[in-house]
Amino acid sequence: MRLMVTGGAGFIGSAVVRRAIDAGDTVLNVDKLTYAANLDNIASVADHPNYQFSQSDICDMPKMAQLITEFKPDCVMNLAAETHVDRSIDGPGAFIQTNIVGTYSLLEASREFCKSGNAPSGFRFHHISTDEVFGSLGPTGEFTEDSPYQPNSPYSAAKASSDMLARAWRETFGLDVIVTNCSNNYGPYQFPEKLIPVVIIAALEGRDIPIYGKGDNIRDWLYVEDHADALLLVARKGKSGETYNVGGRAERTNLELVKMICAVLDDELSDSPHRPHESLIKFVSDRPGHDHRYAINCDKIERELGWQPSVSVEEGMRQTVLWYLNNKEWWEAIRGKGFDVAKRQGLGQQKS
Ligand SMILES: NC(=O)c1ccc[n+]([C@@H]2O[C@H](COP(=O)([O-])OP(=O)(O)OC[C@H]3O[C@@H](n4cnc5c(N)ncnc54)[C@H](O)[C@@H]3O)[C@@H](O)[C@H]2O)c1
Numbered sequence: 001m002r003l004m005v006t007g008g009a010g011f012i013g014s015a016v017v018r019r020a021i022d023a024g025d026t027v028l029n030v031d032k033l034t035y036a037a038n039l040d041n042i043a044s045v046a047d048h049p050n051y052q053f054s055q056s057d058i059c060d061m062p063k064m065a066q067l068i069t070e071f072k073p074d075c076v077m078n079l080a081a082e083t084h085v086d087r088s089i090d091g092p093g094a095f096i097q098t099n100i101v102g103t104y105s106l107l108e109a110s111r112e113f114c115k116s117g118n119a120p121s122g123f124r125f126h127h128i129s130t131d132e133v134f135g136s137l138g139p140t141g142e143f144t145e146d147s148p149y150q151p152n153s154p155y156s157a158a159k160a161s162s163d164m165l166a167r168a169w170r171e172t173f174g175l176d177v178i179v180t181n182c183s184n185n186y187g188p189y190q191f192p193e194k195l196i197p198v199v200i201i202a203a204l205e206g207r208d209i210p211i212y213g214k215g216d217n218i219r220d221w222l223y224v225e226d227h228a229d230a231l232l233l234v235a236r237k238g239k240s241g242e243t244y245n246v247g248g249r250a251e252r253t254n255l256e257l258v259k260m261i262c263a264v265l266d267d268e269l270s271d272s273p274h275r276p277h278e279s280l281i282k283f284v285s286d287r288p289g290h291d292h293r294y295a296i297n298c299d300k301i302e303r304e305l306g307w308q309p310s311v312s313v314e315e316g317m318r319q320t321v322l323w324y325l326n327n328k329e330w331w332e333a334i335r336g337k338g339f340d341v342a343k344r345q346g347l348g349q350q351k352s
Helices: 011-022 039-045 061-071 085-090 093-115 154-173 195-205 224-237 254-268 299-305 313-326 328-336
Strands: 002-006 026-031 051-055 075-078 124-130 177-182 184-186 209-212 218-223 243-246 251-253 281-284
Touching: 002 011, 002 061, 011 026, 011 039, 011 224, 026 061, 039 051, 061 093, 075 093, 075 224, 085 093, 085 154, 093 124, 093 154, 124 154, 124 224, 154 177, 177 224, 184 224, 184 313, 195 209, 195 254, 195 313, 209 254, 218 224, 218 254, 218 313, 224 243, 224 299, 243 299, 251 254, 254 281, 254 313, 313 328
Parallel strands: 002 026, 002 075, 026 051, 075 124, 124 177, 177 243, 184 218, 209 281
Antiparallel strands: 218 251
């Protein structure tokens, strides 16, 4: 498959790029290289003959049209996005621009490609989305593909908007569109502003481990490589016009998850002065509009495409902690570029 991946220098996109190259696909990675990107994430494939890179902004429609026309992909897989909920509270503008306008620009460039008659038969647009578009659940229930959209943060609202654009380009213009909605990912190469790397790095350094609210928010966790496998499978075999939920069947409260990470660190670092790492946990004021619970029902992708998560959250988290322990230079380099891993973002305007 000739695969144009947007956002391929980020966390999930780079996992997709690495796996696609391993699988023999030809990949064009299109990434603007924002603060969240890191070319080290794809260093292992950078010199591969099947790999190309273009530093471009998905909002630049003429550029997207040119790249698509020249590369002639079988699939455009759109992962490029602003992704950090806390940042979307501090500054929603970039989220509106990239997540909505950028998706529009790619959809239009793809539509023009199809109209030109030069698109390969079976050309498709695979839009990557999140379970956060469905809003927040109470103690029971799961999101299915038919759950109503009820986004609560600027991030999830912008993602929900882009999903609706993808749907409209299918219904109105007949573009072969597939959307996948995935739960929280974790694994190697995740930018150290997100919960898992924040916790690992704080614990390693003996700093407070911040947990929002009471730590009772529940997320469903999926190992990033399993998500990448699901995306490549959907791109190849998914049914046109469908949406697929992707999840790990691993619901945990934030507190449970942080304790799991601390236990791995206690095991691995038997002479650390910070043991037990759990003692570093500090509850901090909650994120405004913090969704309480997400849970994904992924029966459809399991039943129709035969995908299943291959790694349990306990095993995946152990591998992730070990990766951050063994790849200190990766996150030290990010810090070296001026990123403050201990800085809290997204307090926003507190509700009265
Ligand atoms: N991380 C998760 O848990 C999760 C879960 C479900 C869905 N998703 C979705 O998966 C996708 C990837 O998420 P991630 O966690 O890898 O994100 P990330 O923040 O790690 O990476 C995003 C990448 O997109 C690039 N990018 C941003 N704006 C761009 C633009 N205008 N033009 C071109 N490139 C641009 C960045 O440079 C970066 O490389 C996103 O669409 C996100 O909404 C993420």
